[in-house]
Amino acid sequence: MGKTYSPVGIKKILVANRGEIAVRIMRSCREMGIETVAVYSDADRSSLHVRYATEAYHIGPSASSESYLRMDKILDVARKSGADAIHPGYGFLSENSQFARKCTEAGIKFIGPSAESIEAMGDKISARKRMIAAGVPVVPGTTEKIADEEEAIRIILGIGLPVMIKASAGGGGKGMRLVRKEEEIKPAIRSAKSEAKTAFGDDRLYIEKYIESPHHIEFQVLADRYGDAVHLFERECSVQRRHQKVIEETPSPIMTPEVREKMGACAVAAAKAANYEGAGTIEFIVDDALNFYFLEMNTRLQVEHPITERVVGVDLVREQIRVAEGFPLPFKQKDLKMNGHSMECRIYAEDTDNNFMPNPGKITHITEPMGLGVRCDGYIHEGYTIPIYYDPMISKLIIWGRTREEVIERMRRALYEYKISGVKTSIKYLLKIMETPDFRNGTYNTHFIEKNEEFLNSKVNCDKHCEDIALIAAFFEHASRLQVVKKISPHERALSSLKGWKNLGRRAGMLRL
Ligand code: ADP
Numbered sequence: 100m101g102k103t104y105s106p107v108g109i110k111k112i113l114v115a116n117r118g119e120i121a122v123r124i125m126r127s128c129r130e131m132g133i134e135t136v137a138v139y140s141d142a143d144r145s146s147l148h149v150r151y152a153t154e155a156y157h158i159g160p161s162a163s164s165e166s167y168l169r170m171d172k173i174l175d176v177a178r179k180s181g182a183d184a185i186h187p188g189y190g191f192l193s194e195n196s197q198f199a200r201k202c203t204e205a206g207i208k209f210i211g212p213s214a215e216s217i218e219a220m221g222d223k224i225s226a227r228k229r230m231i232a233a234g235v236p237v238v239p240g241t242t243e244k245i246a247d248e249e250e251a252i253r254i255i256l257g258i259g260l261p262v263m264i265k266a267s268a269g270g271g272g273k274g275m276r277l278v279r280k281e282e283e284i285k286p287a288i289r290s291a292k293s294e295a296k297t298a299f300g301d302d303r304l305y306i307e308k309y310i311e312s313p314h315h316i317e318f319q320v321l322a323d324r325y326g327d328a329v330h331l332f333e334r335e336c337s338v339q340r341r342h343q344k345v346i347e348e349t350p351s352p353i354m355t356p357e358v359r360e361k362m363g364a365c366a367v368a369a370a371k372a373a374n375y376e377g378a379g380t381i382e383f384i385v386d387d388a389l390n391f392y393f394l395e396m397n398t399r400l401q402v403e404h405p406i407t408e409r410v411v412g413v414d415l416v417r418e419q420i421r422v423a424e425g426f427p428l429p430f431k432q433k434d435l436k437m438n439g440h441s442m443e444c445r446i447y448a449e450d451t452d453n454n455f456m457p458n459p460g461k462i463t464h465i466t467e468p469m470g471l472g473v474r475c476d477g478y479i480h481e482g483y484t485i486p487i488y489y490d491p492m493i494s495k496l497i498i499w500g501r502t503r504e505e506v507i508e509r510m511r512r513a514l515y516e517y518k519i520s521g522v523k524t525s526i527k528y529l530l531k532i533m534e535t536p537d538f539r540n541g542t543y544n545t546h547f548i549e550k551n552e553e554f555l556n557s558k559v560n561c562d563k564h565c566e567d568i569a570l571i572a573a574f575f576e577h578a579s580r581l582q583v584v585k586k587i588s589p590h591e592r593a594l595s596s597l598k599g600w601k602n603l604g605r606r607a608g609m610l611r612l
């Protein structure tokens with residue numbers, strides 16, 4: 100089949116999302132000369148994505164079920180504003196095949212794969228079957244939904260404990276249960292089933308062998324509509340809490356060039372088997388011996404995509420748009436190289452001392468980190484109130500450096516510079532992770548947080564704590580010295596006190612390093 104390209108330029112994109120990802124998508128659009136349309140709920144009237152866009156439309160009340168999940172309202176805005184395409188971001192409607200189909204029917208390009216690809220990969224049971232057919236290793240387990248508890252027990256004992264009972268429709272760490280003992284099987288099935296029913300309206304379950312000391316390593320892929328696909332290397336995402344990622348980095352500290360090549364080839368085969376178009380992610384679970392198994396495919400842009408952008412030097416949103424316009428991929432696999440190391444910390448408005456309870460509220464002060472190797476993808480500003488209705492992630496801090504060691508030190512510096520007042524954030528907790536030996540040594544797996552729980556939850560953050568004490572001590576020492584100096588005017592005293600405090604403070608700050 101000869102290749103004929105007939106790209107159609109996109110002039111205006113509706114971004115069906117909010118928060119940092121909506122702003123991030125609009126940034127690439129601006130660079131490409133594409134106009135943007137924002138949609139917003141009541142709670143987001145003053146949000147940055149609304150101000151950043153070329154045009155903005157109100158679509159309903161704060162609850163996402165009445166706004167960001169309302170396909171009809173979003174499509175109405177697309178028609179009204181004359182948008183050629185819709186970018187769904189992540190979460191919300193990004194993996195909703197019905198929405199992709201409705202966009203196509205309305206003559207609006209959905210920036211992502213076809214509805215058929217989303218369906219094939221979004222359902223984990225059907226994705227497993229397709230991967231087996233494509234020769235991609237999957238976690239040993241079932242390829243049909245389990246019929247009843249008795250059958251489940253028989254199958255599980257056949258596979259051998261421990262196993263994971265998982266929802267076919269699962270996502271966001273929901274509908275998944277680890278079972279180590281026979282007597283846990285029935286209760287685990289019941290609770291996974293009811294959680295899946297509530298979260299996804301679909302309670303089909305399947306069984307996977309539990310991989311011990313697991314690493315979550317995923318590959319970024321890009322595919323065009325002409326059947327070409329490449330991978331953009333891996334992201335290590337094993338720092339997880341409740342099966343949700345906290346920190347991601349690339350390259351993975353455990354990767355070897357040989358395994359990278361094999362996994363990359365499987366990721367490309369997986370994308371081709373799904374007739375994939377656009378940017379996607381193939382997630383693998385990897386054991387200590389570097390055996391790897393397909394876990395699932397995320398058919399959208401991933402939260403952690405910026406670390407890949409930084410190391411490979413590719414703007415993934417730009418490539419998504421180019422592919423959606425009908426251009427072929429601008430590079431071949433051999434053109435892509437990794438340069439240095441990158442790491443992302445997800446910054447949440449949450450109380451890490453109180454079971455990570457979301458802590459939305461008004462931002463009274465914010466200073467974001469800057470400088471060499473720092474990228475901060477956020478959307479909040481002073482005076483902004485973080486709404487209670489959505490994910491409490493407020494920004495992503497992305498660091499680049501030549502080596503992993505350099506990145507960790509730079510991340511510590513940037514986290515130290517990052518000041519947010521008004522709401523509690525995960526910044527201090529992330530600093531503690533940077534100080535944890537297992538993390539620093541790169542010898543961690545998905546059990547990292549539970550294994551290091553005591554250290555991570557210990558109240559005193561040495562760095563911050565010592566620094567604060569040093570500052571206070573320096574101030575008092577200087578103030579007491581001033582009192583013995585006579586013949587100094589109150590004005591001079593105030594000035595010299597301020598200067599001395601600053602200098603001592605600086606020195607105290609330097610002691611920390
Ligand atoms: P990533 O690997 O990109 O972090 P996640 O699975 O954590 O992917 O999901 C990204 C975003 O989508 C998060 O904000 C998450 O809360 C949301 N999300 C994922 N799956 C679901 C789901 N099934 N229902 C609702 N929100 C989801």
Ligand code: ADP
Nearest residue numbers: 269270271272273307308309310313315342545
């Ligand atoms: P979700 O769709 O909710 O993201 P995944 O299938 O991607 O679900 O799994 C999320 C996380 O759960 C993985 O990153 C891993 O930590 C853990 N996990 C899932 N399946 C297994 C398994 N078979 N063995 C060990 N850990 C697993």
Ligand code: MG
Nearest residue numbers: 271382394395
């Ligand atoms: Mg996953």
